[in-house]
Amino acid sequence: AQSVSQHNHHVILSEAASLELGCNYSYGGTVNLFWYVQYPGQHLQLLLKYFSGDPLVKGIKGFEAEFIKSKFSFNLRKPSVQWSDTAEYFCAVNDVNRDDKIIFGKGTRLHILP
Amino acid sequence: DAGVIQSPRHEVTEMGQEVTLRCKPISGHNSLFWYRQTMMRGLELLIYFNNNVPIDDSGMPEDRFSAKMPNASFSTLKIQPSEPRDSAVYFCASSLSAGGPGEQYFGPGTRLTVT
Numbered sequence: 640a641q642s643v644s645q646h647n648h649h650v651i652l653s654e655a656a657s658l659e660l661g662c663n664y665s666y667g668g669t670v671n672l673f674w675y676v677q678y679p680g681q682h683l684q685l686l687l688k689y690f691s692g693d694p695l696v697k698g699i700k701g702f703e704a705e706f707i708k709s710k711f712s713f714n715l716r717k718p719s720v721q722w723s724d725t726a727e728y729f730c731a732v733n734d735v736n737r738d739d740k741i742i743f744g745k746g747t748r749l750h751i752l753p
Numbered sequence: 754d755a756g757v758i759q760s761p762r763h764e765v766t767e768m769g770q771e772v773t774l775r776c777k778p779i780s781g782h783n784s785l786f787w788y789r790q791t792m793m794r795g796l797e798l799l800i801y802f803n804n805n806v807p808i809d810d811s812g813m814p815e816d817r818f819s820a821k822m823p824n825a826s827f828s829t830l831k832i833q834p835s836e837p838r839d840s841a842v843y844f845c846a847s848s849l850s851a852g853g854p855g856e857q858y859f860g861p862g863t864r865l866t867v868t
Contacts, residue, residue, distance in 0.1 A: 673856075682844060682859040683796075729796060739784050739850045740809055741857060745795035 641666045643732050643744035651750045652720055660715040660747050662704075662730030669735040672713040674704055675743075677727045686728070689713065700724070725751045755779075757860035759845050765866045771833040774863045777826055778847030786857060787820055787830050788844040796844075802828065803850060835867045 646661040664670065674686040687698025694706040704715045713730060730744040758777040766772055778785050786801040800810040802822045810820070817836070822828040832839055842862045848855040 682861050683846075683857075684859065685856045688856065738808060739803060739848065739855075740798060740801060741786075742798075743796045 641732060641734060641742045643730050643742050645728075645730055645744040645747050647747045648745070649748045649750070651752065653752045654722055655719050658715070658717040658720045658724075658749070660728055660730075660749070662713045662715065662744060663711050664713070664730075664732040664742075665711065666732065666734060671733040671735055672704070672706060673731040673733070673741065674698065674702070674713075674715050675729040675731060677729065677746075679726065683729065686715070720749075720751050722751045722753045725749060757845055757847050757858050759843075759860035759863050761863060762861060763864050763866075765868065766835055767868055768836055769834045770867075771831065772835045772839075772865060772867075774830040774832075774843050774845075774865070776828045776830070776845030776860060778828070778845070779858055780826065782847035782849045782855075782858075783825070784848045784850045784855070785822060785828050786846040786848075787828070788846065789841045790844060790862070791841045799830070832865075835865075837867045840865055840867050 642665045644663045672689040675683040676686045677683045686702050687696050689696045689706045697703045702717050706713050727746045727748050729746045731741045733741045760775045784803045787799040788796050790796045799812045800820045805822045820830045842864050844859050844862045846857040846859045848857045
């Protein structure tokens, strides 16, 4: 069965620090990959997605993610975080050859200190 | 577009009562998903529909949970009887699936508290 692992459950950074959130998935076939963000008290919204093509994907608010197929990874990065980036971040994967179900990781809570 | 609409936004009920959560997906979307979010288990997919047909309900916890999608613009998730461990935020999401999963748009969620 597919699964998604997010290594860090809780990350605390100061403003302007660089961010990298790890995400690994366990499926050997072709996948679609997503990062969703959930700001405090709000619903999930899409940050970025990878379907095919350039493995370096740029999303909203200065976020990017790199798909490394050999490592089954899709880490999220941002060079300089802001206080407003405080949120929970979810990595998710979909099996291209199966159906539309997306498997979410357990999330990483990011807290940015002003 | 109004986005995915869920009602009620908050529900407090007593153990044993029936709870019905409602969802109106984005017009034109053909897939609908019900999720449950708790601190302990994170975000869990309960069931999803494609073209109003349930495709995968393997995440539904037990027979107390049921979901329907009578038409393309409405879905319900029912819990009968409810238990305190059902307390969670329930999200509905919809997407347009065309040869692959589209971006899922989430509703604001229903915060359910069962006492």
